[in-house]
Amino acid sequence: MSFLEIKAVSKAYQKGNEVVHDFSLSLEKGKVLSLVGESGSGKSTLLRIVAGLENKDSGKVVIGDLEVQNPNERLVPGYDDVQLVYQEYQLYPNSTVEENIARPLIQYDKAYRKERVAHLLKMLRLEPFKDTLPRNLSGGQQQKVAIGRALSLEPEVLLLDEPFSSLDGIQRRELIGELKEIFESLRVTVLFVTHDLDDALQMTNDLAIMQGGKLIQRGAPEDVFSKPNNMYAAKLFSHLNELPGKDKTFVRPSDLEIYKSKGLSAKVVDKQYLIHFDQLTLQLKDGTIWKAEDKKRSFKIGDRVYLKWLEKNEISF
Numbered sequence: 001m002s003f004l005e006i007k008a009v010s011k012a013y014q015k016g017n018e019v020v021h022d023f024s025l026s027l028e029k030g031k032v033l034s035l036v037g038e039s040g041s042g043k044s045t046l047l048r049i050v051a052g053l054e055n056k057d058s059g060k061v062v063i064g065d066l067e068v069q070n071p072n073e074r075l076v077p078g079y080d081d082v083q084l085v086y087q088e089y090q091l092y093p094n095s096t097v098e099e100n101i102a103r104p105l106i107q108y109d110k111a112y113r114k115e116r117v118a119h120l121l122k123m124l125r126l127e128p129f130k131d132t133l134p135r136n137l138s139g140g141q142q143q144k145v146a147i148g149r150a151l152s153l154e155p156e157v158l159l160l161d162e163p164f165s166s167l168d169g170i171q172r173r174e175l176i177g178e179l180k181e182i183f184e185s186l187r188v189t190v191l192f193v194t195h196d197l198d199d200a201l202q203m204t205n206d207l208a209i210m211q212g213g214k215l216i217q218r219g220a221p222e223d224v225f226s227k228p229n230n231m232y233a234a235k236l237f238s239h240l241n242e243l244p245g246k247d248k249t250f251v252r253p254s255d256l257e258i259y260k261s262k263g264l265s266a267k268v269v270d271k272q273y274l275i276h277f278d279q280l281t282l283q284l285k286d287g288t289i290w291k292a293e294d295k296k297r298s299f300k301i302g303d304r305v306y307l308k309w310l311e312k313n314e315i316s317f
């Protein structure tokens with residue numbers, strides 16, 4: 001049963017220019033969804049609407065029994081049950097980690113507050129830093145404090161708006177791995193917005209793709225990979241090689257097999273060492289440039305190669 005429902009939401013900052021267009025999405029309680037989209041596709045606007053911090057022009061956002069109202073309909077915008085964490089999220093600079101996490105609980109019973117903060121510090125592995133000021137923490141630790149603060153009120157929904165984009169790749173991967181376990185154990189419903197497909201996939205295998213304010217596709221990564229709804233969704237995963245003589249039909253580099261004879265002839269014009277394979281840049285006879293993955297690292301620049309692929313792996317739009 002769905003818990004978070006975004007129903008036909010639209011929003012324009014300027015008349016006639018919708019940045020979120022008829023957007024619908026639902027998510028079950030305790031599940032995590034990654035929403036991927038390029039810069040300017042309307043992701044932040046959508047999250048702010050879900051949090052009740054931005055006015056929508058039409059549509060509905062429902063969380064359990066709660067219908068999220070626009071900020072212009074409420075005295076105090078936003079809801080304790082829906083917390084938003086973003087990249088520039090500000091911690092209190094002169095308060096310790098413990099004080100930062102405890103701050104939203106200021107009106108709660110002291111014993112509960114103490115217990116809740118101790119639990120979060122432990123879960124986020126921030127206990128050794130509880131008396132530290134934010135400026136003396138790494139970027140990843142600071143973001144964990146921000147997430148701890150957002151979780152302190154036991155929200156039903158956590159909205160993450162690119163909260164890790166200032167961190168390096170290793171830090172991001174470790175942090176996402178840690179948080180994934182925490183979200184599962186807390187059964188909090190999470191909408192994770194990112195422009196990075198790798199981050200999205202590290203977090204969950206439920207993927208939604210947004211482009212130009214619209215939901216382009218939702219599903220398991222392997223389904224989006226093999227049956228993308230449009231070029232943007234397809235290209236998120238890899239380069240696409242356009243098949244000569246077939247209209248708008250493509251094959252992925254990873255679906256090509258490279259032989260020393262028989263197949264579509266091409267010449268290796270460049271080679272890049274990547275982690276799992278050499279990426280070959282190939283020139284076909286008609287001059288078209290393709291990419292291929294040489295997993296055995298057996299070809300070099302100047303070689304003539306022959307390519308084959310299975311018809312079922314061709315992608316057409």
Ligand SMILES: Nc1ncnc2c1ncn2[C@@H]1O[C@H](COP(=O)(O)OP(=O)(O)OP(=O)(O)O)[C@@H](O)[C@H]1O
Nearest residue numbers: 013014019037038039040041042043044045046195
């Ligand atoms: N307060 C605002 N007033 C006017 N236009 C805005 C406002 N906020 C965002 N926009 C515009 O709306 C569009 C969508 O922006 P939004 O920040 O929602 O996208 P995004 O996908 O989150 O992008 P990014 O990843 O760069 O943050 C952009 O063209 C942006 O310039």
